[in-house]
Amino acid sequence: MAEGILIVAAILISLGVLFGVLRLLLGRTVVDRVAAVDMLTVVSISLIALYAHVADRFIYLDVALVYGVLSFLAVLAVARYLERGV
Amino acid sequence: MLELMVCLLCASILVSGFLAVRLDSLVPAMVSGSLAGLFAAVCYVVLGAPDVAMTEASIGSGLSTLILLYAIRRTAGAEE
Numbered sequence: 762m763a764e765g766i767l768i769v770a771a772i773l774i775s776l777g778v779l780f781g782v783l784r785l786l787l788g789r790t791v792v793d794r795v796a797a798v799d800m801l802t803v804v805s806i807s808l809i810a811l812y813a814h815v816a817d818r819f820i821y822l823d824v825a826l827v828y829g830v831l832s833f834l835a836v837l838a839v840a841r842y843l844e845r846g847v
Numbered sequence: 848m849l850e851l852m853v854c855l856l857c858a859s860i861l862v863s864g865f866l867a868v869r870l871d872s873l874v875p876a877m878v879s880g881s882l883a884g885l886f887a888a889v890c891y892v893v894l895g896a897p898d899v900a901m902t903e904a905s906i907g908s909g910l911s912t913l914i915l916l917y918a919i920r921r922t923a924g925a926e927e
Contacts, residue, residue: 768848771848771852775851775852775855778855778856778859782858782859782862785862785866785879785882786862786866788875791872791874791875791878794875794879795878798878798879798881798882798885801859801882801885801886802885805885805886805888805889808852808889809889809892812892812893820897821892821897823897823901824888824892824897824900824901824904827901827904827905828885828888828904828908831904831905831908831909832885832904832908832909834909834913835908835909835912835913838912838913838916839874839878839912839916842874842916842919842920843874
């Protein structure tokens with residue numbers, strides 16, 4: 762049962778990465794690409810958390826924590842730059 | 848399963864690096880470059896180096912994005 766749930770989660774995360782990269786590749790405007798990068802960040806954090814559970818090493822969750830804080834900062838900086846319209 | 852995920856991540860790094868080189872506008876190219884760093888950090892975690900991944904996430908995503916945005920803003924008149 763638990764194995765099945767993990768496999769389904771891995772497939773969903775892979776589909777998320779695939780469609781996010783597709784949006785990044787085909788995106789027409791800057792905002793599309795920034796939104797795709799933000800979504801890919803969240804998907805990557807969930808991938809790290811899933812791998813921390815699978816590998817049974819919970820030190821990896823610290824990486825996911827740092828990742829979340831810093832990518833939020835990066836997306837916020839890009840959004841502020843786009844809003845100001847320089 | 849794990850090898851498939853590493854292959855998917857490496858393909859994503861390849862696509863974002865290609866976009867970072869080929870896009871003609873500066874901000875999407877910078878965002879694509881920072882995405883390559885983020886996927887590289889995930890790859891480091893899956894391959895078993897969490898300390899390298901933490902450094903890559905903090906420098907490659909946070910610091911380099913801010914510095915490149917600052918540089919683009921300071922040189923906004925030079926954009927083709």
